[in-house]
Amino acid sequence: xxxxxxxxxxxxxxxxxxxxxxxxxxxxxxxxxxxxxxxxxxxxxxxxxxxxxxxxxxxxxxxxxxxxxxxxxxxxxxxxxxxxxxxxxxxxxxxxxxxxxxxxxxxxxxxxxxxxxxxxxxxxxxxxxxxxxxxxxx
Amino acid sequence: xxxxxxxxxxxxxxxxxxxxxxxxxxxxxxxxxxxxxxxxxxxxxxxxxxxxxxxxxxxxxxxxxxxxxxxxxxxxxxxxxxxxxxxxxxxxxxxxxxxxxxxxxxxxxxxxxxxxxxxxxxxxxxxxxxxxxxxxxxxxxxxxxxxxxxxxxxxxxxxxxxxxxxxxxxxxxxxxxxxxxxxx
Numbered sequence: 001x002x003x004x005x006x007x008x009x010x011x012x013x014x015x016x017x018x019x020x021x022x023x024x025x026x027x028x029x030x031x032x033x034x035x036x037x038x039x040x041x042x043x044x045x046x047x048x049x050x051x052x053x054x055x056x057x058x059x060x061x062x063x064x065x066x067x068x069x070x071x072x073x074x075x076x077x078x079x080x081x082x083x084x085x086x087x088x089x090x091x092x093x094x095x096x097x098x099x100x101x102x103x104x105x106x107x108x109x110x111x112x113x114x115x116x117x118x119x120x121x122x123x124x125x126x127x128x129x130x131x132x133x134x135x136x137x138x
Numbered sequence: 139x140x141x142x143x144x145x146x147x148x149x150x151x152x153x154x155x156x157x158x159x160x161x162x163x164x165x166x167x168x169x170x171x172x173x174x175x176x177x178x179x180x181x182x183x184x185x186x187x188x189x190x191x192x193x194x195x196x197x198x199x200x201x202x203x204x205x206x207x208x209x210x211x212x213x214x215x216x217x218x219x220x221x222x223x224x225x226x227x228x229x230x231x232x233x234x235x236x237x238x239x240x241x242x243x244x245x246x247x248x249x250x251x252x253x254x255x256x257x258x259x260x261x262x263x264x265x266x267x268x269x270x271x272x273x274x275x276x277x278x279x280x281x282x283x284x285x286x287x288x289x290x291x292x293x294x295x296x297x298x299x300x301x302x303x304x305x306x307x308x309x310x311x312x313x314x315x316x317x318x319x320x321x322x
Binding site for chain 1: 164185
């Protein structure tokens, strides 16, 4: 029986995480030729909710879920749905071996809540609903 | 200087096929040992519209290897020169790094090499072309955006595209006669 996916409660955004043409795997962020095109990840947010939260591109944001919280820069863009936010995978690494991305940007793994598909058992990566706000004074 | 030739190299770019994967940019860096922070080619991105009706255009660009290149005209030492087959190059031994050419270039195709302190640019991978191969960016492109060839060779795929498709060049008003042809 089909059960529709959970929807974000009022005031929260569905966190979408993923890759792009130049970063197809988390560890590629540390390669010099690819890092040049992706220095740091940011949080995509639609201009509508961004205006309500007084967020502009480049602002530092606090993003939190029940699993954890990160700080990340904002990118206000029309390229995303108003009820979702997106961040690129593979940044905010803790490993000192990944020098170019160690503590640069934010790691999506910190935010991800445990969720899985009840039929297949696959991890449900996009069922984390996050709170977004301008970062409090650093 | 190359020996007498009736070749005229150019490139056709079918920008609608471009997916902004930057494979051409990376291939160029690998082939030509381009240092970090500078680029011989790039992909211009143009966004328009509002969610959910958005448009994105990707347009690869590099040196246009112009017919009458302004970079060559302004070079005080003759370091910037054009081969008979149209390829515009820099003689690194003659370049004094004054950057006049970088200002004269209408396409921002040149950069200052941070280690050699000369100006550098796309060479159309002249070392490959002279062996009968195509430039690295052309060879690597997964969606076949780029077609390299000889304008004076009627059987070349480049010639056939230009005789059957509509195309434009960028900033023709500069009078430079750019040789990157963008299909419409």
